[in-house]
Amino acid sequence: MSKKFLTGAGNKIKLYVALLPLGSREEPENINGIATTSSGIAANATAVNLGAAVGGNGIGAGTPLEFANSSGVKRKVYLTEDAMPDDTTLAIEPMTGGAISGICTATYTAKLRLQGGTQSGSEISAERQQTQVFEDPQGFQDGVVTSQAWxxxxxxxxxxxxxxxxxxxxxxxNAVSGREVFVWSEGPAPAGFTTGDGLKGACIVEGFSTEYPADGILSYNTTLQGQGSPIITRYA
Structure with a gap:
């Protein structure tokens, strides 16, 4: 069975997602060369000591990171706490698969593409509260927008x-604790361009449901819900 799934909508709609540290809504940055100490990572370790501080805008708890040494041995770890800028230790779930020796490096890719999707659009809404009624031949009324969501x-x-x-x-x-994600949505690119118009911003993951059919393929449905105005991105 293939380990990759093509996205839906003719492979034209692209969605990327990153976990955010609690309280942060900044756009995450890629971080290259996160390095452990020369002693490597012990079996069942719950912490990784870094040779340099995390940097960037941090990495959200729950993010998987794959460390590899010079011999090509790889181990995937999952953060149990946010890795903030200037941190030199990562808190992780007990590492499985045995120890990994020597200096190990991992690359944090912020924009990780969602695979297997059939999503094809977005919804933007706003609410207006009436503040004053005035006479107008076409019947217009005055008001102010009090909230917006997407x-x-x-x-x-x-x-x-x-x-x-x-x-x-x-x-x-972990939504009840305030855990959010940062999402990038890119539409079909015009002729001669590689990236289409889209939007990006911080949002929660709500209404999440999964199914596990007998064929081993996981199916899920959810909605990424953002408050305020999303950031518009232009084709390039």
Whole structure:
């Protein structure tokens, strides 16, 4: 069975997601060369000592990171606490698969693409409160916009070890603690361009449901719900 799934909508709509540290709504940054100490990582370790501070805008708890040494041995770890700028230790779930020796490095990719999706659009809404009524030949009334929200519905079929899915699942199960994700949505690119118009911003993962059919393919439905105005991105 293939380990990759093509996205839906003719492979034209692209969605990317990153977990956010609690209280942060900044756009996450990629971080290259996160390095452990020369002693490597012990079996069942719950912490990784870094040779340099985290940097960037931090990495949200629940994010998977894959460390590898010079011999090509790899171990995937999951953060149990936010990794903030200037941190030199990562708190992780007990590492499985045995110890990994020597200096180990991992790369944090902020924009991880959601696979297996059939999502094809977004919804933007606003509420207006009437503040004053005035006479107008066409019957217009005055008012002020009091709130705005936007959402992206997602339906997808994929393998349950997909890291982008795991990011969403973690945010959904920890929503009560305020866990949010940062999402990038890109539409079809015009002729001669690689990236289409889109939007991005911080949001919660709500209404998350999963199914596990007998064929081993995981199906899930959810909605990414943002408050305020999303940031518009232009084709490039």
């Amino acid at each position: 959402s992206i519905p997602i339906t997808a079929n994929l393998l349950p070890d997909d890291d982008s899915y795991r990011r969403l699942y973690y945010a959904a199960t």
